[in-house]
Amino acid sequence: MELNKNIISQIQSIITNARQKAIRSVDIERVLMYWQIGKVIFEEEQQGEERADYGVFLIKSISDTFQPQFGSGFSVRQLEMNRQFYRTFPITNALRSQFSWTHYRTLIRIDNQDKREFYIAEATKNHWTARQLERQINSQLFERLLMSNDIASVLAVARNEKQPGDAKEIIKDPMVLEFLGLKREAAYYEKDLESTIITHLQDFILELGNGFAFIARQKRIHIAGDEYFADLVFYNRLLQCFVLIEIKTQKLSHQDLGQLQMYVNYFDRFEKQAFENPTIGILLCTDKNDAMVKISLPENNQTIVTSKYQLYLPSEQQLLDEVKKEIEKLDNH
Structure with missing residues (x-):
């Protein structure tokens, strides 16, 4: 038997x-x-x-x-x-029962109370392992979100005290893709970068932010007999909308923005259901011209987001320099 x-x-x-x-x-x-x-x-x-x-x-x-x-x-x-x-x-x-000593050993190294509370809230909400927590701190997640948001808003979203109403409240700029293991000095085709992202999909979703689910790769779009392909399609349950990601390994152009806007319009008209919010498009690029982006898109644009990507973890000084630039922009308005 x-x-x-x-x-x-x-x-x-x-x-x-x-x-x-x-x-x-x-x-x-x-x-x-x-x-x-x-x-x-x-x-x-x-x-x-x-x-x-x-x-x-x-x-x-x-x-x-x-x-x-x-x-x-x-x-x-x-x-x-x-x-x-x-x-x-x-x-x-x-004390949180789901946190190990390794979690706490990482958290007590953070001097800023707001910053520490942010990581506690995010780690609790997203069930981060100690390794994931350390990676998010090393990638300066808190500082990157502060570039387009105030501290109160960032903490409120992290603590679930408010639902994000704007893509920029959860989408980072720049995105840090060091987990792909690619050399920053090398040239890559867009399809190579896309393939590597798919291989490391779990890490990429973690970098994207809260509430993302993968839907499709190279989604076929038919328009008047012509075929187009959206690189990556996600759905965000917090924003309740589709999120399209186009990958560009060269500097961003206005043609790239126009192409992504077409994909967003297509999804809004043929894929989105009545209860869902308008589709968001993210152009993930090596470099961008903020002035060109601003002029190319409508003044009330809420659907197209541009984000630089980098293949290595930023130093603290790099992030401080970026934050300083953003503050100077606000002062000049």
């Missing part, structure tokens, strides 16, 4: 789930342990605040006492992180 394969599958599933829960339970307890140790250190340190070097002495003494028995979890550096953990998150009920 052979054992029923369904029974084997069920038992394997039970074992896997139990192991995952056990690992998760251990991780939750570890987070609480580090928080409690940080609390003890912080409170003791405050009592000896008249001695400037008491904090250093305290952490060194605790490390010397416990590290031989419990290992690197009681190194001076780890104990300093525990103290910082408690100082950053002083209310234990505010």
